[in-house]
Amino acid sequence: MKKIYRFFCFGLAIMASCSSDDDQSVVADTNDNTQKEIISPIELSDYDNGSGVMMQTFYWDVEPRGEWWTNLSGKIDDWAESGVDRLWLPVATKGASGGYSMGYDPSDYFDFGEFDQHGTVETRFGSRQELETLIEKAHGKGLEVIADIVINHNSGGGEEYNPYRDKNTYTLFDELHGNASGMFNRNFENFYPNSTSNYDDGSLFYAEQNLDHNQEYVQNWLWKSENSVAKYYKNVMGFDGWRFDYVLGYEPWVVKAWLDEVGGFSVSELWDGNADVLSQYVDQTGSGVFDFATFYKLEEAMDRFDDLTVLEGKMLWKTHPDKSVTFAANHDTEKDENEDNRIADENKLKAYAYILTHPGYPTIFYSDYENEAFKEPLKQLVQIHNSLAIGDAEVLYVDNDEYIMKRAGTDDNPGLILYINTSGNTKKRTIKSAWNNSYLMDYTKNVHGSITSDENGEALIEAPANGYSIWSIAKVN
Template sequence: MNRNFLKFAWILVLVFVLASCSTDDSGDTIDPTDDSVGVPQPEPTNPEPIDLSAYDNGTGVMMQAFYWDVEPRFGWWDNLSEKVPGWAAAGINRMWLPVATKGQSGGYSMGYDVSDYYDFGDYDQHGTVETRFGSRTELENLISTAHENDIEVIADIVINHNSGGGLEYNPYRDKDTYTLFNETHGNASGWFNRNYENFYPNSVSQYDPGSLFYEETNLDHHLDYVQDWLWKKDNSVAKYYMNEMGFDGWRFDYVLGFEPWVVKEWLNEVGGFSVVELWDGRASVLRDYVDETGSGAFDFATFYKLEEGLDRYEDLNTLKGEMLWQTHPENAVTFTANHDTEKDSNEDNFIKSSNKLKAYAYILTHPGYPTIFYSDFENPDFQDELKSLIAIHNSIAIGDTEILYVDNDEYVMKRAGTGTNPGLILYISTNNSTKRRTVGSNWNNVTLMDYSGNSTYNPTSDENGSVTIEAPANGYSIWSITE
């Protein structure tokens, strides 16, 4: 046979083989059309998964137990009481409640227009006795039910701005302001009455540290009277919430409106779990605040890296950026959505529904304390996957973190495990085809499976721990050992 013809035939075969492979730089990724394509590896029949409950790593997950303008009005506390046992069974160990006291908007208030810090649905003011969420009795029942199910209850605390007081002449502003809070003007409880001297400016303080809301009724925390009523006195807001109502910790609203020492002193006085809303995507700013106060902080740096990588830029290389969990895992409270982001019309402030589960897969496998948004967990299209991710988080999401590979449409991360806990490997792909990639694991000669249930592929690692894992099209997988 003509040698030139044979040479040409071999060239055609080589071109065909190369054309079937991915064009990724490393050459290790394959876009398979079936399981016969890729690196040959034995696939045993029906490998047995490990029992994740045997690997309880002592962590948990927080539920944000509300969304903006929750319904039904006056029935929210009872609604949550019914949810608590199921949340506990799923692995939730804390629940963050909306502001629980009476706001100026009465039965329509989400509590952020705080008026009476001690009216949990006891007093007829602002057009209603109950808060939007229900009565005090119903709230106390909810807290009791949560504790019976080993769930801590976190209070949302607004100590920056007030709303709903009476009108009075304010000599420091030379006009009438709504700064009178007493038994007949927005503070029926009679506890922590306020007037213009308690807000900026006053005879002691001439400046406002940066409030963007209710400027004329921004509390001055430098005043002994304000400090006493907020956290120092035996019947202060902090001590009443903890000792009388049974709250276990705090979510501090809009901390840009007051100095960090306020949070530090509050925690030194009463303790409890704490997370602050410092809406800043720079990890350095979050780190400084955590170091100064000792509080946890919502990891907005991680939130925006996920939003950029999955939505805005569609480039997973953003996940190599700085995030709070990398340096302060014990203080980083990670999240993919909250009541503000979900009602925000700015598309750069929320993660699209189609990318939500990939974002949850990220925060529930990485270090940090994850938060689940109520509307996502109660979404029937999401709930089963979120339960699976919570189970993975509470068991094998442990150990040192290492990014094994990242490019514009792939992200592979390893948790090394500890002791007998095997850890895991997360594989996120935004590619429209199934992807496979060979990576190094800590597992030698072990058959793996995807504990998210998104892939039925069962690769086996070699004697050096090298293994080829798979991610479904525009999805994720989470790999660990089998029995």
């Protein structure tokens, strides 16, 4: 069967190909009399699988200071149109570093940028009014807003004598000392050690200001009472869920109690690459967890060991797909040049292709999405994820530089086949699909034209050098 291909322009920096025709349709001769059929992609918008992706809306030390909420408000329309359904915001309240704080040094849990303390009224991200405008706009587009919650360590309090440490500590939080809102005032009795708890782990962040969650007073202010942090954030500010920071700093029952009280989407930052540890935490808390096991397997497979067979290892999505929050980068992994905590830029899109086709709930990192070399490919991957990434996952083939995975689809959805190639050459491999006597196309547009499967569903698929392709059925016009 002779095929005449129409090529198109696709602006992916690391594997670009360009011509004057942007149409992915293919003209195929059907017999020797030159009867032609037009082979076109299916409309992905017709295959809504109910999925979405979360956008991490910040990176370390965002600029310009004081304008971040307004900046994000201007991006909501684009994110919503692209298929994002949740926004993970940075810590929204006043930190000890004032206008320079990224929020991970929490001081006043109820100062969203309205009290003059730590040298500023606004937070690094802006005013309370600007935050409320952002949340309202996100909700208007059907996007949930996720609050970053830091309930382990505190910072920025006043100095007081602490009899349980026999020295002065910065554990006094009141209207004059780092807690201008006057809500959830604290002193040395609310931090470890105290009159009811002797626990002290010096390895924790700000160990001297490590909140004692066993105290009824602390529990009431964090999640139980009507004006608690959890209920104020949910009922007054309009947050829809929670990202729990550094959960190694407190026991799993704390997250479970919080969720039992107020509910909502949740994901915990348990920084551990052991899938069994992550799985146990999910079972203990009921919370979703960032899938560090998958992140590190991707880093090892594509960077450290350059061996895709690593992807056969344990990952949280394989046992708890509904609780696995996958990612290819975040504010911490991109903060420094630690190669063991970062996926190299040249492999980033392949890592996103993996998490956006496999089970789990993917997260997109702000700086990657706003990277002009990545933006359009990421939009296409999100569209594929929200439409065709459904059904059981099955690895069809894997070796050191090739990885092929099939999503089985459903009765009403064809599913997909992912092909990752980390070699320096184009790769082709015959695979067995569920698509018999069908035209197939690569929906990433990294491979042009169409192919056909035989009566047994076998097809010769292709992936570009150091790249990826995602195949599914095409339609005949």
